[in-house]
Amino acid sequence: MAKEEYDVIVVGGGPAGVISAVTARNYYPNKKIVLIKSVGQGVIPCGIPYMYCTLQKPEDNAMGNAPLEKNKIELVVDEVTTIDRKAKTVKLKAGKELGYDKLVLAVGSEPIVPPINGLDNKGVYPIHKEMGYLKAMKDKVVKAKSALIIGGGFIGIEFADELAGIKDLKVRLVELLPNLLMNSFDPEFGQQVEEKLKAKGVEVICGKKVQEIKGKEKVESVLLSDGSELPVDLVVLGIGALPNVKLAKDAGLDMGRGKGIWTDEYMRTSDPDIFAVGDCAGKRDFFTRKNLPVMLASTATAEARIAGANLFQLKVVRENKGTIAIYSTYVAGLVLGSAGLTEDTARKEGFEFAVGTAEAPDKHPASIPGANKVKVKLIFSRQSGILLGGQVSGGMSAGEMINIIGLALQQRVSATELETLQMATQPHLTAPPTMYPLVVAAQNVINKL
Amino acid sequence: MAKEEYDVIVVGGGPAGVISAVTARNYYPNKKIVLIKSVGQGVIPCGIPYMYCTLQKPEDNAMGNAPLEKNKIELVVDEVTTIDRKAKTVKLKAGKELGYDKLVLAVGSEPIVPPINGLDNKGVYPIHKEMGYLKAMKDKVVKAKSALIIGGGFIGIEFADELAGIKDLKVRLVELLPNLLMNSFDPEFGQQVEEKLKAKGVEVICGKKVQEIKGKEKVESVLLSDGSELPVDLVVLGIGALPNVKLAKDAGLDMGRGKGIWTDEYMRTSDPDIFAVGDCAGKRDFFTRKNLPVMLASTATAEARIAGANLFQLKVVRENKGTIAIYSTYVAGLVLGSAGLTEDTARKEGFEFAVGTAEAPDKHPASIPGANKVKVKLIFSRQSGILLGGQVSGGMSAGEMINIIGLALQQRVSATELETLQMATQPHLTAPPTMYPLVVAAQNVINKL
Numbered sequence: 001m002a003k004e005e006y007d008v009i010v011v012g013g014g015p016a017g018v019i020s021a022v023t024a025r026n027y028y029p030n031k032k033i034v035l036i037k038s039v040g041q042g043v044i045p046c047g048i049p050y051m052y053c054t055l056q057k058p059e060d061n062a063m064g065n066a067p068l069e070k071n072k073i074e075l076v077v078d079e080v081t082t083i084d085r086k087a088k089t090v091k092l093k094a095g096k097e098l099g100y101d102k103l104v105l106a107v108g109s110e111p112i113v114p115p116i117n118g119l120d121n122k123g124v125y126p127i128h129k130e131m132g133y134l135k136a137m138k139d140k141v142v143k144a145k146s147a148l149i150i151g152g153g154f155i156g157i158e159f160a161d162e163l164a165g166i167k168d169l170k171v172r173l174v175e176l177l178p179n180l181l182m183n184s185f186d187p188e189f190g191q192q193v194e195e196k197l198k199a200k201g202v203e204v205i206c207g208k209k210v211q212e213i214k215g216k217e218k219v220e221s222v223l224l225s226d227g228s229e230l231p232v233d234l235v236v237l238g239i240g241a242l243p244n245v246k247l248a249k250d251a252g253l254d255m256g257r258g259k260g261i262w263t264d265e266y267m268r269t270s271d272p273d274i275f276a277v278g279d280c281a282g283k284r285d286f287f288t289r290k291n292l293p294v295m296l297a298s299t300a301t302a303e304a305r306i307a308g309a310n311l312f313q314l315k316v317v318r319e320n321k322g323t324i325a326i327y328s329t330y331v332a333g334l335v336l337g338s339a340g341l342t343e344d345t346a347r348k349e350g351f352e353f354a355v356g357t358a359e360a361p362d363k364h365p366a367s368i369p370g371a372n373k374v375k376v377k378l379i380f381s382r383q384s385g386i387l388l389g390g391q392v393s394g395g396m397s398a399g400e401m402i403n404i405i406g407l408a409l410q411q412r413v414s415a416t417e418l419e420t421l422q423m424a425t426q427p428h429l430t431a432p433p434t435m436y437p438l439v440v441a442a443q444n445v446i447n448k449l
Numbered sequence: 450m451a452k453e454e455y456d457v458i459v460v461g462g463g464p465a466g467v468i469s470a471v472t473a474r475n476y477y478p479n480k481k482i483v484l485i486k487s488v489g490q491g492v493i494p495c496g497i498p499y500m501y502c503t504l505q506k507p508e509d510n511a512m513g514n515a516p517l518e519k520n521k522i523e524l525v526v527d528e529v530t531t532i533d534r535k536a537k538t539v540k541l542k543a544g545k546e547l548g549y550d551k552l553v554l555a556v557g558s559e560p561i562v563p564p565i566n567g568l569d570n571k572g573v574y575p576i577h578k579e580m581g582y583l584k585a586m587k588d589k590v591v592k593a594k595s596a597l598i599i600g601g602g603f604i605g606i607e608f609a610d611e612l613a614g615i616k617d618l619k620v621r622l623v624e625l626l627p628n629l630l631m632n633s634f635d636p637e638f639g640q641q642v643e644e645k646l647k648a649k650g651v652e653v654i655c656g657k658k659v660q661e662i663k664g665k666e667k668v669e670s671v672l673l674s675d676g677s678e679l680p681v682d683l684v685v686l687g688i689g690a691l692p693n694v695k696l697a698k699d700a701g702l703d704m705g706r707g708k709g710i711w712t713d714e715y716m717r718t719s720d721p722d723i724f725a726v727g728d729c730a731g732k733r734d735f736f737t738r739k740n741l742p743v744m745l746a747s748t749a750t751a752e753a754r755i756a757g758a759n760l761f762q763l764k765v766v767r768e769n770k771g772t773i774a775i776y777s778t779y780v781a782g783l784v785l786g787s788a789g790l791t792e793d794t795a796r797k798e799g800f801e802f803a804v805g806t807a808e809a810p811d812k813h814p815a816s817i818p819g820a821n822k823v824k825v826k827l828i829f830s831r832q833s834g835i836l837l838g839g840q841v842s843g844g845m846s847a848g849e850m851i852n853i854i855g856l857a858l859q860q861r862v863s864a865t866e867l868e869t870l871q872m873a874t875q876p877h878l879t880a881p882p883t884m885y886p887l888v889v890a891a892q893n894v895i896n897k898l
Binding site: 015018019023026044046047050054055056060061067296297298299300301302305306309316317318321323324326327328329330335337339364365367368369396397398399400401402403404406407408410411413416417419420421422423424425426427428429430432433434436439443446447 | 775786
C-alpha cells in the first residue's frame with residue numbers, strides 16, 4: 001500500500017497539537033504538514049465546565065478547524081496505532097500508513113480513575129474531551145436531582161460553581177485534602193473559594209475520602225471515609241489526569257523519571273525527529289527541575305510554540321526555563337490566580353523564604369461602583385531576594401494580575417525591582433498607585449529579607 | 450523664634466509626598482518625620498473626573514490622612530515659602546521655621562494655562578487638586594447647559610466621558626492634534642476612544658485650535674481656528690500641567706535640561722540633602738535618557754518609594770532605569786493602555802523597529818457572556834529584538850494587561866521570551882491560550898525581525 005509522505009505529522013487535535021502545527025506553518029511556510037486527531041468533534045478543554053449554564057449551548061465550546069484550514073494544514077480524523085521509528089511512519093487504525101520527517105506527539109491525557117469501588121456504575125462521569133460524550137453527560141446532569149463531584153481542584157470547583165446554577169440540582173463536592181485547591185494555593189485562598197461555593201448552595205466536604213459508590217443498575221449513594229452515606233444519582237470525577245504515553249512507550253521512547261514522555265528543553269524526545277508537547281510530555285519545575293505534574297492548556301501552547309519553531313532547526317532558544325505552575329480560576333465572581341511556588345510547596349522543597357502580603361481595592365477610590373478587594377501574597381527567596389511564587393484573589397482584573405506575577409517569575413525579578421515597579425493605575429481599573437498590591441507586598445517583604 | 454527640628458521634612462500632600470513619608474517611616478522607624486501640605490483637603494488626583502457621576506459625592510474622592518497617622522508622621526497644613534539650604538530650614542507662610550536633615554520636595558504641578566484670549570472669563574476651569582475648588586466647579590458644571598473641554602489627552606477624555614452622563618448637558622471636546630490621546634497612543638487607538646465618546650453623545654472636534662473664549666461677564670462662546678463659533682457656558686481646561694519648581698529654583702537647585710527639578714537616579718537633587726519626587730521632578734526616558742514630560746501618580750509613587758528608602762543611605766539600587774510612560778484609561782466601557790514608545794515616538798526617535806499585532810476575545814470561547822475584543826500592538830527593536838513599547842485596548846482586563854507589558858519593558862524582554870511566555874488562561878478571565886494576544890503579537894513580529 002502506497003504511503004503518503006509528510007514533512008511534519010502532528011498527532012493530536014487539542015491546543016498543543018493545533019498550535020504546534022500552526023507555529024510550524026509560521027516558521028516553515030513550504031513544509032507539508034498534516035494533523036491527525038482521533039476525535040471528530042473536540043472541545044475547548046478549559047470551557048468544559050461552562051457547557052452547562054454559562055454558554056447557551058454545548059456547541060459554543062466546540063474546537064473548530066479554522067486555524068488548520070487557514071494555515072493549509074491537512075486534517076485526518078483517525079487514530080494512530082503505532083509509530084515505526086526506523087521507517088519514520090505512523091500507522092492509522094483504518095490501515096493507512098503516513099511517512100514523516102518530523103513527528104509531534106500532542107496526544108494529551110486521560111482522566112484519572114481512582115481506586116474506588118463502584119466506579120463502573122452508570123451515572124459516574126470522568127471528563128472526556130469529546131463533544132458527543134459531554135453532550136450526553138449534560139443531558140443526564142440537568143435531569144439529575146443530586147450530583148456529587150469528587151475532587152476540589154480546578155475542574156471540581158468550576159464544575160461545582162456551574163452545576164450550582166442548575167435549578168433543583170443538589171450539588172456536593174468531596175475533597176480528600178483539608179482545603180480546596182491545595183495543590184496550587186495556600187489554605188487562605190482555598191477557603192475563600194469554599195465560602196463562595198457554600199454561599200451558592202454547594203455542600204463542600206473537605207478532608208474526607210470517597211470509599212465506595214453504591215448502586216444496583218446506577219449510582220444510588222456514596223459512602224465516605226467517616227461512614228456517612230450520601231444519596232446521589234450522579235457522580236463527576238474531577239481528580240486530574242495522567243499523560244497519555246502508550247503510543248510513545250510502544251515506540252520505545254524514553255519516559256524519564258516522571259509520568260510523561262521525556263523531552264529536552266526544545267521538546268525533542270529521545271528520538272530527535274519526534275517531539276512531544278502538552279499533557280503527554282513530562283514537565284520539569286522552573287525552580288527545582290523536579291518532575292511537575294502540571295497539565296494546562298496554556299503550558300501546552302507555550303510548549304507547542306517552542307516545538308513548532310524548532311522542528312527543523314533550533315530557532316527559539318528557551319534559556320532552560322522549565323515549567324512554572326500558573327493558574328487562574330473563577331468561582332461565583334471570585335477570581336484566584338497562582339504562579340510558581342506556594343508557601344506550602346516552598347517549605348516542602350526546603351526553600352528559605354519570606355512572605356509579603358497586601359490588600360487593596362481593585363478600583364480607587366474604593367467607593368467606585370463594582371470595586372472588589374484584591375489580596376496578594378508574594379513569596380521571595382530570603383537570601384537572594386528573588387520571587388518564588390505569588391497568589392492573588394480579587395475581581396476580574398486578578399486574572400491578568402497573575403500573569404504579571406508569572407512574567408516576574410520567568411524573569412527572576414527581585415523584591416527591590418517589584419517594589420519600584422512603574423505601573424499604570426486608573427480609578428476604574430486598578431488599585432490606587434499608593435496601594436498597588438504587587439508593589440506593597442514586595443515592600444512588605446523587604447524588611448523581612 | 451525657636452525652630453522645630455526634624456529628621457525628614459516632606460513638602461507636598463499628594464501621592465508622591467505621602468508615599469515618600471510612609472516609605473521613610475518603613476525604612477527608618479526612629480526618625481522624626483513631618484509632612485507639610487498647603488491644601489487642607491486634597492483629593493485623589495486620578496479620581497477627579499469621577500466626582501461628577503461615578504462617585505456618589507465629591508467627598509468620596511478625598512485624600513485622607515490615615516496613612517500619615519498610622520505611620521506616626523506629623524502633619525502641618527501651611528505653605529513653604531522658602532528653603533534655606535545653608536541653615537537647612539524651611540520657612541512657612543505663617544512665619545514658623547522648621548529644620549531638616551533631609552528634605553523631600555513633592556510639590557507637584559500646576560495646570561497649563563494656554564495662550565488663549567478670554568481665559569480670565571468666569572466659567573473657565575483649570576483642574577486644581579483641591580476639594581473646595583472642585584466642589585464649586587461641580588456645582589457650576591451640573592447647572593450648565595453646555596460645556597466645552599479643551600484637550601483630548603487623559604484628563605480631557607475622562608472628563609468628557611463623565612460629563613456626558615449629566616442630564617441635559619451638551620458636551621464638546623476640542624483637540625488640536627488630528628486624533629485623541631496622540632501623546633501616548635497611535636491613531637488607531639485614539640480613534641476607538643473617539644467612537645465611544647461620539648456614541649455617548651459627545652461632540653469630538655479634532656485638528657482644530659481654540660482661538661478665543663468670548664463672553665462679557667462669563668463665557669458665552671468659543672471661537673475655533675476654522676472660524677466656527679460654538680455657544681458654550683462653561684470651559685474645562687484639560688491640557689496638562691507643568692512642574693511646580695518655584696521653591697526649588699529660588700533655592701538655587703539645578704533644573705537640568707527639562708522643565709522639572711533635576712535629580713539623580715536616587716531622586717537626589719543637586720543638593721544631596723534635598724530629594725525631589727513626582728510631578729515637580731524631571732523625568733528621563735527609559736530608552737533615550739531624554740527629558741520626558743510624564744506626570745502620573747503611579748510614576749510619582751514609584752519615585753517616592755525610591756526616595757523614601759534612600760534618604761539616609763542608598764538602600765534600593767535603581768539600576769539606572771529611567772521613566773517609562775505607562776498609562777491606562779477607561780472611556781464608556783473601553784479600556785486603553787500604553788507603555789513605553791508608540792510607533793510614532795519610536796519613529797521620531799530614530800529607532801529601527803518592527804510591529805506585531807494581535808486580536809482576540811478576552812474570554813473564551815468568545816460566546817461567554819461579557820466577552821470583549823482585546824487588541825494588542827507591540828513594538829520591538831528590529832535588530833536587538835527587545836520590546837520598546839506596547840498598546841492595548843479591550844475590556845476591564847486590559848487595565849492589568851498593560852502592566853504585563855510595562856514589566857516586560859522594565860525587564861527588557863525580547864520577542865522570543867514573550868513568544869514562549871507561560872501564562873494563566875481561564876474562560877471567564879482571558880483570551881484562549883491558543884490566541885493569548887501578547888504571545889501572538891510577539892509571534893507575529895518574529896518573522897519581521
